[in-house]
Amino acid sequence: MKWLDCDSCDQDIVVSSRVRLARNIENVKFPQKLNYDDGFKIKEEIKKAVINNKDIGKNYKYYDMKDLNEIEGRRYVEDHLISHSLLEHDKIGGFLLSEDENSTIMINEEDHIRMQVLYPGFDLDKCFEETNKIDDIIESEIQYAFDEKIGYLTACPTNIGTGMRASVMLHLPSLVITNKINGIIQAVNQIGLTVRGVYGEGSNAMGNLFQISNQTTIGESEGDIIEKLKNIVNQLVNNERNARDAIYKNxxxxxxxxxxxxxxxxxxxxxxxxxxxxxxxxxxxxxxxxxxxxxxxxxxxxxxxxxxxxxxxxxxxxxxxxxxxxxxxxxxxxxxxxxxxxxx
Structure with a gap:
């Protein structure tokens, strides 16, 4: 949990920020259709692109899913360093993890490459900047599957376009106590964002922690997605603070x-x-x-x-x-x- 260490970060309501990019290699089957040998070749190609880079390579360590037992894999999920979906690709999957644990590059998850940058507090801009840097480095060595009209091609249609998911983890106990959270979730869903539990899709909001992210990745630029999410998060932060003040006063x-x-x-x-x-x-x-x-x-x-x-x-x-x-x-x-x- 090194990534949570930051004395100067404001982690009261917004616990963490994350930006994830999904990418695939041109003219190669998606991971769901790969055999072991092809999956191995992709892992080696992506590892080489990152580890051999003079700027960032020395900061990353590679982990192969087939070398981790079930508990070890689940712990990386709990630490928010890899997705649960990567556990399902234990034969062909792997990931590169930065020394400070802020950055993970998952290989052969739902897509060939899923890179994420995670920071404590409310700092989507920093996450976006760092993810773009990693993306540019990998793209300089690997040809991505890309269409001029619709953008990056991904295994799941909902990720086509920018291939980006930006998300924040919010602690919203006062909105839960005042029974306002369900109405807020419905309102957020209606404007193209989604609210999930602490470990994303299919998980519960344990400890009053809610993950909010963009739903669509096509038709909007990365900057537009980030700004939209930031605006909504600022509103939620204000709502939580107001509810907090009200319940304490009354x-x-x-x-x-x-x-x-x-x-x-x-x-x-x-x-x-x-x-x-x-x-x-x-x-x-x-x-x-x-x-x-x-x-x-x-x-x-x-x-x-x-x-x-x-x-x-x-x-x-x-x-x-x-x-x-x-x-x-x-x-x-x-x-x-x-x-x-x-x-x-």
């Missing part, structure tokens, strides 16, 4: 009670499921942002929301942990992390 004691009860549970519980821990951590994070709690860093909470996911818990202990053992270890990790933070 229910100060109840909100403080909710926050301190959750903190107390996290500091003393001996067994916690993922869902319960995420709810409690969300309450504590809200307390930090409301300045109800002043001796715990928000970055610790953001990291714990990843560190307590199932695969991360298993790799912290051992692969033989059953569900009950994982819940016990989860509570121990949270207790010790908070105790250490409060002492320091």
């Amino acid at each position: 229910n100060k004691i109840r909100i403080e009670d909710k926050v301190f009860r959750s903190l107390g549970t996290l500091k003393n519980a001996r067994i916690l499921s993922t869902d319960e821990a995420m709810k409690l951590l969300s309450d504590v994070k809200l307390g930090i942002e409301m300045k109800i709690i002043d001796n715990i860093d928000r970055i610790l909470i953001n990291k714990l929301m990843i560190k307590i996911q199932p695969a991360n818990i298993i790799t912290s202990g051992n692969e033989n942990l059953n569900a009950n053992d994982r819940d016990i270890l989860r509570s121990k990790i949270i207790r010790e992390s908070i105790d250490k933070e409060e002492v320091e």
Whole structure:
């Protein structure tokens, strides 16, 4: 979780920003139709294009999906470094990960190349700039599948055009508490954006974390997509702040009670499921942002929301942990992390 380290980043409502580009190699079958040998050749071609580059090559390490066990692969998904779809291509898939973990280049996922740049806080422009740099480097060595009229060709029709998905992760507990979140999600969907859970399509909004991204990639420029998303995110941030102020003004004691009860549970519980821990951590994070709690860093909470996911818990202990053992270890990790933070 190196990518979350940033003391100067404002991670209160917008936890992270990401830009992802989908690209394919000209005149080559999409990954779903590749055999092992062809998949291997593509991995070698893309690895060479990146690792041999004098500007960025030394910063990347390659991981082959067939060399990772299921738990290791799931941990990279939980850390937001690769997609769940890449796990399904374990025979021909792989990825290049930058040393600081801000950049991942997935190979033979749904498309031949899916590069993403991920930063803490609200910084889509930086993500876009870095992703474009990587894209230019790869394109200087590899001929992309591209059509002058419709843009980049992708395995899924919804990615044709720019091939870009820009997204932000938002913590919106006050909008959930005030029952405004469903109406906001519907409004966002109507203007060409989509709202998903913490791990994208098909996932739940655990810990009041919501991922918002563009739905369409054709008919708009990359800059237009970025600006549209930024405008909506700014509105959501304002809505969350307003809701936060209102609930604290009208229910100060109840909100403080909710926050301190959750903190107390996290500091003393001996067994916690993922869902319960995420709810409690969300309450504590809200307390930090409301300045109800002043001796715990928000970055610790953001990291714990990843560190307590199932695969991360298993790799912290051992692969033989059953569900009950994982819940016990989860509570121990949270207790010790908070105790250490409060002492320091």
